[in-house]
Amino acid sequence: MTLAIPPLLPRDLFDLPPDMLWLSHCKDGPIPRAAAQQLTRLLDTELRPWSLRWNEDFLDIQASLRQAGATLFGVDVQDISLTTCTSTGLQAISLGYPWKDGDEVLIPVGEFPSNRLPWLALEPRGVRCREVPLWPGQAVNAAVPPHAGIEPEQRLLDAIAPNTRIVSVSWVRYQDGLRLDLAKLGRGCRERGVHLVVDGIQGAGTAVPSFEGVSAFATGGHKGLLGLQGQGLLWTDASFREQLMPVGTWLSAPDAFSQSGMQAKASSPWAADGRRLEAGSPSILSCAVLASSIQVLLDHGGVAAVQAHVEKLQRGLLIELATSAAWKGEAARLNDLLQAGRLGSILSFVPPADRYERLLKDAEAIGIGTSIREGYLRVAFHGWHSGQDVERCAAWLMAE
Numbered sequence: 001m002t003l004a005i006p007p008l009l010p011r012d013l014f015d016l017p018p019d020m021l022w023l024s025h026c027k028d029g030p031i032p033r034a035a036a037q038q039l040t041r042l043l044d045t046e047l048r049p050w051s052l053r054w055n056e057d058f059l060d061i062q063a064s065l066r067q068a069g070a071t072l073f074g075v076d077v078q079d080i081s082l083t084t085c086t087s088t089g090l091q092a093i094s095l096g097y098p099w100k101d102g103d104e105v106l107i108p109v110g111e112f113p114s115n116r117l118p119w120l121a122l123e124p125r126g127v128r129c130r131e132v133p134l135w136p137g138q139a140v141n142a143a144v145p146p147h148a149g150i151e152p153e154q155r156l157l158d159a160i161a162p163n164t165r166i167v168s169v170s171w172v173r174y175q176d177g178l179r180l181d182l183a184k185l186g187r188g189c190r191e192r193g194v195h196l197v198v199d200g201i202q203g204a205g206t207a208v209p210s211f212e213g214v215s216a217f218a219t220g221g222h223k224g225l226l227g228l229q230g231q232g233l234l235w236t237d238a239s240f241r242e243q244l245m246p247v248g249t250w251l252s253a254p255d256a257f258s259q260s261g262m263q264a265k266a267s268s269p270w271a272a273d274g275r276r277l278e279a280g281s282p283s284i285l286s287c288a289v290l291a292s293s294i295q296v297l298l299d300h301g302g303v304a305a306v307q308a309h310v311e312k313l314q315r316g317l318l319i320e321l322a323t324s325a326a327w328k329g330e331a332a333r334l335n336d337l338l339q340a341g342r343l344g345s346i347l348s349f350v351p352p353a354d355r356y357e358r359l360l361k362d363a364e365a366i367g368i369g370t371s372i373r374e375g376y377l378r379v380a381f382h383g384w385h386s387g388q389d390v391e392r393c394a395a396w397l398m399a400e
Contacts, residue, residue, distance in 0.1 A: 003316045003387030008309040009300055011384050021392055022369040026174065026202055026346050026380040029226040035292035039228075042285050058284060065287045066274065068294040069233040072225075072303060075211060079241070081234040081274035082282045086201045087114045089218025089234035090168070092277045093197055094118040096244030097166065101126030106159055106167045108152070109133045110140050110374070112174050115199040119168060132159045134178070140374060145350050146178045148336035153181050157188040166195045171209060171217075172202035172344030175373040178337070179203065179344045186213020195240060201232075205297060206345035206382060207307045215240040224306075224345065224382065226297070227290030230283060236274065246270045249280035297383070306383045310345045313381040313390050314338055317347065320394040326352050327397060348376035349397075359397065368396055 013032045016022065022030065042061075045052040052058065062082060070077035083089040095118075105119045109131045119129040134152035137144035146152075156167055167189055172179045182198060189196040195215035203209060205224030209217065217235040221227030236244070246252045254271050270276050297306060315338065321331040330349050337343050351359055359377065363370050371378050379393060 003390050005309075005312055005316065005387035005390070007384050007386045008305060009296065009383035011386075013296060014384060016384065017367075019367045020369065021367060021389055023379045023381070023385075023393065024369045024371045025206075025223055025226075025382050026378055027223070027371045028229075029205075029223050029382070031226055031228065031289055032293055032296045034296060035226070035289040038288045038292045039285055042288050046285075061284050061287050061291070062282060065231075065233075065291040065294075068291045068298070069235075071298060072205075072294050073209065073211070073217075073235060075235055078273040079235050079238060081236065081277040082287065083218065083232040083234045083277075083279070084230050084282075085114075085220040085232045086199055086218050087118065087220075088279060089216070089232055090115060090118045090197065090199060092234065092247065092279075093166075093168075093216050093218075093236075093244065094122060096246065096277070098243060098245070099125055099127050099165070102128075102163055103165045104128045104130055104161060104163045106130050106132055106156060106164055108156065108169055108173075109138055110173070110175065111168075111170055112199070114201075115168055115170055119166075130159070132156055143375075145333065145348075145376075146176050146337065146342070147333055148340040148342060152178070153185040153188065156185060157192070160189075160192050160194055164192075164194050166197055166215075168197040168199070170199045170202065172200075172207065172346065174202050174346075175348065175376050175378075177343055177346035177348035177376070177378070179207065179342055181210075181341070182214060183210040183212045186210065189213055202346065203344045204233075205294075205303060205306065206310055208303050211235065211237075221286075221290040221293070225290060226293040228286045231286035231290045233290075234274070234277060236277065238272075241274070241276060242272075244277060246276050247279050249278065251278050251280060252276050300383065307345075309383055310381045310385075311338065313385055313387070314343065314347055316387060316390045317379070317394055320390070321397060324398045326355065345380050345382065347379045347381075348373075349379065350375065351377050362396060362399065366396065368393070 014030045066080040135150035190213040198217045200217050200219040204219040215237045220232040222229045318331045318335045321327040
């Protein structure tokens, strides 16, 4: 079978060797060549700081990343903060929220530590973190994988108690690939007077998020957004942001102070926009790379185009796997999830037990980059993948 799907992002935008099939941007995405060129150019300002231009090489680069992130997500640039990663975005929420003794945070069972440890760390302040299973039999392993009939949003909404203040979830789960319906969950949380906080890293850049009813959305930039480790974005609802105590760094002050060193005559010492939550001077190199990488996505149709392309590739792979006795069941389960809008860019397979080790060994030998998390074998497509990549992936999985 020949799957005639050209790449959305031309392969020569990246430094991808001809024999490399990288199916693991859910671990690390390759940065585009244009972003690498930006990095090289800005390194000159590190070698020769006397040539640095304060506005063009510092402030404007930060502003360009905020604007690129806002354009990609379709939000107001005033609501974007620069962070180092998903964890620090969530930490700004957990440390800044006005907690009271006895308050509670709900998170799903099986969250990545980025969306678990910031909440568990609140225990000395009298805040409880309660973990809620999203479907019957769910555990921190692949024993009972998700299927299309589950209702994870309703399970979380039903678990909300009078002392629940925040529900914090991964939009796309890192191990099983399940994508939550943020609009449904956001509306339900808003109706109950609870804030919804989202770890968005496994969906950012490859799926279109909903911010309806969401109070905060944090993501790192090194996966689907194709940036470097150590640079991320945080979106916050303006009314929610006002409740958060700033971390107190110099760039979180109003312009009149943070850019001049003079004390501002303002009603508040803090900026009202997203800079309020920023933790001091960011890495300008990382900011420039992420802004450039996001621009590549925007130049090729934006996230909606990437999502449609990825779903087409996923359908093609699942159709091929459905012809295999060994993979037929998993192909059907994942296809049902895909049709129900329950998947991000990760197809998380529970492989046949007798093929597990062989698949990993063969992948390494033939230049296929993949990853395992909690028993799931992850295949993650992005914009540079094509129908030929799908066929190569299918041949690897179905090889006897």
